[in-house]
Amino acid sequence: MSKQLLTSIAKSLLIARWKQTLVAAIGVTFSITMFITLLSFMSGLNDLLDGLILNRTAHIRMFNDIKPNDNQPIKLAHKNSNSHHFIESVKSDGNRLAIYNSGAIMESLQKDSRVLGYSPKISTQVFFNDGNIDINGSVFGIEPIQETKLFHFDEYVTSGNSADLSKIDNSIILGKGLASKMLANIGDGIQVTTSKGDRFQLKVVGIFQSGIKDLDNVQSFASIKTVQKIMAQPNNYITDIQIKLKDMTLAPAMAKEYQKLYEIDAEDIQTANSQFETGSSIRTLISYSVGITLLIVAGFGIYNILNMMIFEKMDSIAILKATGFSGQDVKRIFIYIAVSIGIFGGLLGLLLGFGLTSIIDQIPFNTASLPTIKTYPINYNPKFYMIGIVFSLITTYLAGWFPARKASKIDPVIIIRGK
């Protein structure tokens, strides 16, 4: 109907009571600001914590596990008989950790469209010799470029350059704890002893800090070639293939597929790190419920103010109805009032929320366990802003709807005769 007329009446009522309107709008603004801040901050923190593990973890890891062989020779000998085998003292078969035919596997992974990338890896145990002390540790052979691309390896190299691993022969990046135990700095030479007793001289080109102290005390990284040399193995020797997928949710199914296809052990990220998913979803749930509670409280504020406004404006409502405005028109006027408070307060809230999160984003946040983080983490996801404005509209609409319905039911006769 005459939308323009109704909005202009709504506007006049709003302006006539601008102080109340402002209070109502501030309520919405405050709750939207807090909603945006809370969600951005919380989800920034979630991403940080998840990233701590997920960024560095392969979606699927292929390796040869140390376990007893499923096909014991005796099974082959009596394949078709009805006899039952009792085998005692079965030993795990772990004398070959290398992946068979690794070159061909990697070639076929390259062609798989679901795979984002892969990175070969060798893990081996060594002793770091420092004077007369031997420190137990492990060396991982990696492709620094692939490792950086898929698992953000260089973010954790706090000093030195990860690319030097492949440029400089016989180089190593030490975990921070390990480096401080050996008093090793970039450019120093250190000595390692393999489990077979071979000794090797390596040059430190970087220091690595993962944020998990136990790992930093034992881990170190070298190029694949260097590790193959240390272990006196040929250049197709690889113990792990780490795969990153385009869609992480496919991991469990694909792990099973690869396990069958390549006759190898494959572990997916969901199985390996199931606790992280639970943690982050619960944190998200908490922040949403706090945010929505704030909005509902603001909604009650609007409800109160509109109720009061209707009480004050009884006469005006009565005369509007007497001169030909229907109950529906009166209802619309009050819903316009409520929703315009919602839009104005909501948009201002989004703006202030963005401002507040930007400020939080600048606050220094230094912690030894998170070397890559310099300020508080914030996630500027547009989704939160969408949810914020939609919720502010819904709550203000509902908060306006009940008083508006009351106004539409006012009987003009009672008010006019009451005078």
Added chain:
Amino acid sequence: MSEIILEAKNINKFFTDPIRIQVLNDINFSINKGEFVSLTGKSGCGKSTLLYILSTMDTDYDGTLLIDQMEMPKKNEALLAKVRNEKIGFVFQFHYLLNEFNVLNNVMLPGLKLKKYSTEEVENRAMEKLKILGISQLALKKANQISGGEKQRVAIARALINDPLIIMGDEPTGNLDKKNSDLVFDIFKELSSIYQQTLLIVTHDPSFAERTHRIIHMVDGKIEN
């Protein structure tokens, strides 16, 4: 002059709270176009109650009401609102102007609602009505900045904006002093004689009633002949 504008047939009304009382008892009458009718009676005789039924604002009654030869439904709130907007002009004892708006906008509101004319035309017509009532100089003042007599004249202008079939007044001079009350009466008289405006005014002022064309006198919910 014989065209019937408003007709009441067998209208009865009861108040049920706290006990059942009959306030209107078989009301039958009609008003022709151009008539200036006053509805009089003692306080509590039901004259205001009757007026609100005739004005379609009160739908809780038995009987039939015809406005412009059309029977008024009792349930269709939107249609009744439209009828009030288009065919009835109101002047109450209290002016009921909206303080948020200026005088001109107050007069324009029902016209804008009707949407028969563009905003500019409604504005021109509103100014015209204010001129007829001699208050065009107040057009841009806020409704709460003018005197009581002036407010009542603004309310009459508002009642006139859509050229209603009938103007209904509920003690329109009840709150005014002698001078203003005469002024308002003269306006009604002028509307009646110059513009052939139909008027139905509830009043308890005998001197006011005497000067109208026809007096409908009510006693205890009945029309006395």
